Amino acid sequence: MPEPTELEHYEAFLLDLDGVLTPTVELHMRAWRELFEDVFAEHGLAPYREDDYFLHLDGRPRFAGVDALMRDRGIALDWGSENDPPEAWTVCGIGNRKNATFTEILRVDGIEPYPGSVRLVDWLAQAGVKLAVVSSSRNAEAVLAAAGLRERFPVVLDGRSSQELGLRGKPEADTYLRAAELLGVDPSRAVVVEDAVSGVAAGAAGDFGLIIGVDRGAGHDALRAAGAHLTVTDLADLLP
Structure with a gap:
């Protein structure tokens, strides 16, 4: 498995929305x-x-x-x-x-995205890493549009589409596994980025290659206990 800092060696990043990309939390x-x-x-x-x-x-x-x-x-x-x-x-x-x-x-x-998250997403896109948003929210499309982020993500799997597909929500791994499938990437080659304990648990249940916890209040220890391989306070901390 690549080192956590070698993010471009992973084929896809699957990011939660609320608390990861936008302060909608x-x-x-x-x-x-x-x-x-x-x-x-x-x-x-x-x-x-x-x-x-x-x-x-x-x-x-x-x-x-x-x-x-x-x-x-x-x-x-x-x-x-x-x-x-x-x-x-x-x-x-x-x-x-x-x-x-x-x-x-x-x-x-309105809503403004986290600057550090936008910087990481743009860096990953330039490195050719595939991107998806995986959110439990049924408002994900509206929030992404309001934040000016929608065009950055070819795959958005939210509460509405998950229900239509009959997928179980987090902490089950269904939604993340489906997003990886839509991107054509094996879970072992994908990164899950979450700020919620239930979301981290979903990544762990799907046996993803790397699970990154973003501490927006849940706590580093709680995120690691749920299965995060590493935790940060801002996604810009992951940039080389």
Whole structure:
């Protein structure tokens, strides 16, 4: 296996979006907080805590995150339908309520990518490394477009396309394996870049050649424990 610093010797980089390419995690955290502060207050449940995001929501598909956090509060909701209105007392209804909150924040505030991440992506592209975005978010296309990054990635596998393909979400390896297949690259020759413990675990489950954890709050130790071969605080740290 090439040394971690010899990134151009890998054939593909498969990057998560939120927290890796764009600070959308801040927008998501804000949307989740606003949502669950209201939901928990409305139903007399234990107040929302900041660590709820990292324990139950970070890296998971939106509806799976809702289900996980509500179960933590002792509530097993009906799953419902993804077309449920935001006011519906179902997993999908609450998930759609969160999406409406996030979409409004994105519309008003916009999003700027991490400069170091853009520098690495451009360097990899110049080196001929294939690139893909693998995200649990159903808003990945909108976020990439808002950040001016969409044209850099020939393959984008997000929450919507994953569901259509019947792929299991992170921490299962399905989405990363499918992205590698779409790029025509063996997983052993591909790099997974993640900031979420569940995403790192997905890379480890797929036996990828290199797994890089980006610490945006999960912690270096937690990312390494989940399977990251190395961790950084900024992707620019990987540049030669």
